[in-house]
Amino acid sequence: MKTFFAFIQKEFRHVLRDKRSLVILFGLPVVMMILFGFALSSEVKNSNVAILDYAQDDASRLLIDRIDQSQYFSVHQKLHSEAEIEQVFRKGQVRLVVIFPQHFQQDLLHSNHVQVRLVGDASDPNTSNIVINYASSIFRDYQNELSNNKKLPYSIETETRMLYNPQLKSSYNFVPGVMTLILMLLGAMMTSVSIVKEKEMGTMEILLVSPMRPLLVVLSKAIPYMVLCxxxxxxxxxxxxxxxxxxxxxxxxxxxxxxxxxILTTLSLGLLVSSVVDSQQTAMFFSLVGFLMPALVFSGFMFPIENMPLPLRIMSNIVPTKWYYSIVRAIMVKGLGFSYVIKQTLILVGMTVFFLGIAIRKFKIRLA
Structure with missing residues (x-):
């Protein structure tokens, strides 16, 4: 065992001397967390809005002020006719146009019914839907103020409650997703590249003729990356x-x-890649295309798996990131215990044993 620990110590020194590997191992997680945390968000704020106010009364002016004061909107300009609507959308100046009809306040107070039109730029349907929902909530709040929150006859009201994430923070979604992507990328790619690098440099032959068993040589190269991940x-x-x-x-x-x-699952994938390829470029390409893209698509982080066609939903079950992403969300966001993630855990254990078994069988003791 002394020889095995000496090999592990040697590999740690190799990794710590490689500045590029250290930048990837520790710089990438920090950059991705900061980028996703502050630059990328599912919330839509400070959207430019154009107003077409046919009413020009106190009620419409009050609502325009509330829209402008909201953190989600900024009144960019006021239009004079509906012919200008398509023009501002073509220029990309606004995301939403609010149209107040004539006699807005009079109809609202006397007939208790008035229609305000919200026109969104549906070239980006998700953003347009979010912006329209924000604007609709402003009008609903104003309507509740006028009626003093009294229930009208035959009205149907919905009460919304968001469990686990009432503030709808995007970090509750992307933190588990970023963890999944980083561990898949670093664990599989760094392990496979480090072993293939030994093959290219010709030093793997020296390691294989050492007194230690070839399998332990390979494991000694994977353990440092397990600790660093x-x-x-x-x-x-x-x-x-x-x-x-x-x-x-x-x-x-x-x-x-x-x-x-x-991490053990990703390392076993990296060992499997290293046993079938002979160049660092091939290992990196295999890791990026073969692991990162499926991890991004089939984890459920960026795209809902439920919306995919049946063949793709079936395919997602063989991607380890789907199960780990589900585990992290269950523990971090929902606060669930082990009894709720037994299925996902057993699947990851089975995948680890399966990938590691194939990697050991395909590992070549003789390189020539």
Whole structure:
């Protein structure tokens, strides 16, 4: 065992001397967390709005002021006719046009019914839908003020309650997703590249003729990346809690244990890649295209799996990131325990054993 630990120590020194690897291992998680946390968000704020006010009365002016004072909108300009609507959308100047009809206040107070038109730029349907919902809530609040929150006859009201994330913070979605992508990319790519690098340089032959068994030689190269990826998990969690103010509602120990299991899964994939390719470029291409793209598409982080065709939904079950992403969300966001993630855990264990078994069988003791 002394020889095995000496090999591990040697690999740690190799990794720590490689500045480019250190930048990728520790710089990438920090950059992605900051980028997703502050630059990318599902919230839509400061959207430019154009107003077409046929009424020009106190009620319409009050609502225009409320729209402008909202954190989600900024009144960009006022239109004079409906012919100008398409023109401002073509120029990309606004996301929404609000049209107040004539006699807006009079109809609202006397007939209790008036229609305000909201015209959105549906070239980006998701953003347009969000912006229209924001504007609709402003009008609903004003209507409730006029009626003193009294229920009207035969009215149907809906009460909305958001569990686990009442403020709809985007960090509750992307933190588990970023953890999944980073561990898949670093664990698989760095492990496969490091072993293939030994093959290209011709030093793998020297390692294989050493007194230690070839399998232990390969494992000694994977263990440092397991430790470094685990440190990445700790860094991501610290950034999530203290920088993005995202709580960890479940067991921290369980979350770290599941993360370690997923790291082992990614390392087994990296060992499998290293056993079938002979160049670093091929290993990197295989890791980026073969692992990162499926991880991004089939994890459920960016695209809902439920909306995919049946063949793609079936295919997503063989992608490890789907199960780890589900585990992290269950523990961090919902605060669930181990009994709720047993299925996903067993699937990851089975995948790890399967990938590692194939990697061992395909590993070539003789390189020539």
């Amino acid at each position: 685990f440190i990445d998990v700790v860094i991501i969690l610290l950034l999530a809690v203290f920088l993005l103010e995202m709580p960890i509602r479940g067991s921290l120990f369980l979350l770290l244990a599941e993360s370690l299991l997923f």
